[in-house]
Amino acid sequence: MEDDRQPFAEACEQMQIAEAACALLRPGMRPAQAVLALLEGSQPQAALQLAARLLPKRYVVAWLCQCARGQALAPEARAGVALAERWLRDPVESNRRAAYEYANAGGYASLGTWFAAAVGWADGSLAPAGQAAVSPPEHLTARATVAALNLLAAAQPQDFAERREAYVRQALALLDGAAQ
Secondary structure (H helix, E strand, C coil): CCCCCCCCHHHHHHCCCCHHHHCCCCCCCCHHHHHHHHHHCCCHHHHHHHHHHHCCHHHHHHHHHHHHCCCCCCHHHHHHHHHHHHHHHCCCHHHHHHHHHHHHHCCCCCHHHHHHHHHHCCCCCCCCCCCCCCCCCCCHHHHHHHHHHHHHHHCCHHHHHHHHHHHHHHHHHHHHHHCC
């Protein structure tokens, strides 16, 4: 039985979206409409968070990689992007595990490790190889994606707000496509 909670309440809770932002969302909104309502309501961080949580995980990682295309990235960041792109082309466990291990080794302290974390947390297990599987919570890929996109936008601090808005707008077309 479906409860009568606001349809985006779980995503708001998982992504720790501010109550003021979640109050802009209405039942009956399509995902793209909800994200656009946040963006137009001067809630760009919330829009980024909701878009990342509502997209299927492979779409989220593809969006993340799309946002990085054409950017001047440090070698470490390029390595994380390369791991994400490899998993997109071939989503096998060994590619996911390589990204996960890269993120762990880097201590989730840089742009590249957050790209890798988005993949590493997409499925599979968080436990070391050979131990009982521990599935990642469903929202972790979205959280890693938001961290990566904020770091990517911050690479040009003078354009931070515009870059984040552009990332959200790229997600809108994906949200519409994912709903079909």
